[in-house]
Amino acid sequence: MADKKEILHLDDVKLLVDTFYTRVRADDLLGPVFEERIKDNWARHLDIMYRFWQTVLLGELTYQGSPGQKHITLPVDEAHFERWLNIFYQTLDELFTGEKAVEAKWRAERMAEMFSSKIAYFKSRSGAIL
Ligand code: HEM
Numbered sequence: 001m002a003d004k005k006e007i008l009h010l011d012d013v014k015l016l017v018d019t020f021y022t023r024v025r026a027d028d029l030l031g032p033v034f035e036e037r038i039k040d041n042w043a044r045h046l047d048i049m050y051r052f053w054q055t056v057l058l059g060e061l062t063y064q065g066s067p068g069q070k071h072i073t074l075p076v077d078e079a080h081f082e083r084w085l086n087i088f089y090q091t092l093d094e095l096f097t098g099e100k101a102v103e104a105k106w107r108a109e110r111m112a113e114m115f116s117s118k119i120a121y122f123k124s125r126s127g128a129i130l
Pocket of ligand 1: 030033034037038045048049052064065066067070071074076080081084107108109111112115
């Protein structure tokens, strides 16, 4: 794409988040997991995600939360995280270029690792098949 841009403003973050979650919702593996948890609260979820990435990438501190807690009971494994990262990377590569796009990938990967190990620990402790 000729007109890739840098992630510099809230509108750029919104484009990233909107495009990413449109794809996630259409994905055979991830779509059902999100629909089950978010139900008809998508506007709220997207707003939270705008704030999260605005805070991380633009340094504008509009997000407060404990994302680890929200993921610990999700019925997901390595395959889900791999798919999530693939779609996220693809979206970034198609739309954006520059330092913040690289940082977004780095940050998502670190968080995926963290959630993944928390979930594995939670499963091993509870003995439950989630
Ligand atoms: C298997 C992959 C993933 C799935 C299925 C997933 C699913 C979800 C769902 C369903 C929610 C809404 C939770 C709720 O409101 O109860 C959520 C929130 C969130 N997710 Fe994920 N997620 C995944 C990976 C990631 C990754 C890699 C990141 C790192 C950027 C991330 C960041 C967040 C954040 C910041 C929230 C908002 C938490 C809050 O409400 O404060 N997620 N996710």
